[in-house]
Amino acid sequence: MKLLETNRCFEGVWQRYSHVSALCQCEMTFSVYLPPGCESHSGAMAPGDRKPALLWLSGLTCTDQNFVQKAHAAAAASAAGCILLVPDTSPRGLNIDGEDERYDLGSGAGFYVDATESPWRDGYQMFSYITEEFLTLVAEQLPVSLEHLGVAGHSMGGHGALIMALKRPDLFRSVSAFAPICEPSKCDWGQRAFSAYLGSDQAEWAEYDACSLIRQGARGPGRIRVEQGDADDFLEAGQLRPESLQAVCEDAGIELEYQLREGYDHSYFFIQTFIAGHLGYHLVQLKHPATGDASALQTGLASR
Numbered sequence: 618m619k620l621l622e623t624n625r626c627f628e629g630v631w632q633r634y635s636h637v638s639a640l641c642q643c644e645m646t647f648s649v650y651l652p653p654g655c656e657s658h659s660g661a662m663a664p665g666d667r668k669p670a671l672l673w674l675s676g677l678t679c680t681d682q683n684f685v686q687k688a689h690a691a692a693a694a695s696a697a698g699c700i701l702l703v704p705d706t707s708p709r710g711l712n713i714d715g716e717d718e719r720y721d722l723g724s725g726a727g728f729y730v731d732a733t734e735s736p737w738r739d740g741y742q743m744f745s746y747i748t749e750e751f752l753t754l755v756a757e758q759l760p761v762s763l764e765h766l767g768v769a770g771h772s773m774g775g776h777g778a779l780i781m782a783l784k785r786p787d788l789f790r791s792v793s794a795f796a797p798i799c800e801p802s803k804c805d806w807g808q809r810a811f812s813a814y815l816g817s818d819q820a821e822w823a824e825y826d827a828c829s830l831i832r833q834g835a836r837g838p839g840r841i842r843v844e845q846g847d848a849d850d851f852l853e854a855g856q857l858r859p860e861s862l863q864a865v866c867e868d869a870g871i872e873l874e875y876q877l878r879e880g881y882d883h884s885y886f887f888i889q890t891f892i893a894g895h896l897g898y899h900l901v902q903l904k905h906p907a908t909g910d911a912s913a914l915q916t917g918l919a920s921r
């Protein structure tokens with residue numbers, strides 16, 4: 618992987634890398650935050666040198682940079698000694714017809730699925746890219762402890778976080794989401810993307826729909842935290858459907874911490890208000906021996 622940029626931040630560093638992805642069939646860019654004490658690591662590392670990490674999945678129209686620039690997550694990650702892993706939201710520049718025509722399909726809108734339909738299936742393999750290629754690469758090159766890995770995301774990325782945790786509980790020990798698309802099979806964004814990427818077979822859609830996965834028996838790490846603003850236009854428009862997630866979690870006995878926040882919208886202002894609390898929530902569950910007082914982070918900043 619090629620280092621593109623390094624910026625010191627709260628005594629750690631934000632770094633931006635690119636690498637050639639076999640699954641996405643293009644050069645992919647991603648960012649990482651390395652807290653103090655792990656900037657210079659590379660190659661073989663003792664297990665004790667590895668840090669807990671949170672994988673962040675962004676929403677429609679985002680690159681890795683939206684979270685880096687707008688979520689204000691570095692202060693909390695620095696204090697807690699947690700790595701942040703921020704991949705892109707789709708392949709780029711594949712020269713697929715219509716790839717850049719809409720904000721909710723193609724570039725910036727990979728929906729974290731492995732496409733089966735032409736022309737998307739060559740490259741739009743975001744589920745496998747993230748869970749296999751990307752995580753293998755960063756665990757080889759950076760001091761990430763794969764035994765202490767959580768996943769979180771926003772909107773389309775919240776959907777990504779939920780399905781990754783539900784489908785790969787062997788990889789992810791904690792999960793949370795901001796304004797996630799909870800039931801993509803039943804909203805306009807999800808129906809458009811799934812039709813294009815997965816075709817018309819609803820059984821294929823169910824494999825990438827958090828509510829369907831839970832109905833089919835998936836349990837993930839056992840607890841889920843969801844933060845939702847009540848002034849979010851996409852909630853009103855029926856794109857997010859948290860009520861469906863609440864219902865299936867209740868039926869399945871999954872503990873869902875659902876926080877409805879008065880006056881907050883869908884933007885990164887909402888995310889930056891509550892991100893430290895989510896980091897604390899993950900670190901409490903990840904139980905890395907070198908983590909400081911994660912519960913203080915969780916309770917102190919989450920409830921602001």
Ligand SMILES: N[C@@H](CCC(=O)N[C@@H](CS)C(=O)NCC(=O)O)C(=O)O
Pocket residue numbers: 675676677678679683687720771772773883884885
């Ligand atoms: N109205 C937006 C819809 C897309 C949107 O709201 N994207 C959210 C995630 S679903 C986002 O994070 N946008 C980037 C940002 O706010 O920095 C647009 O057309 O760009």
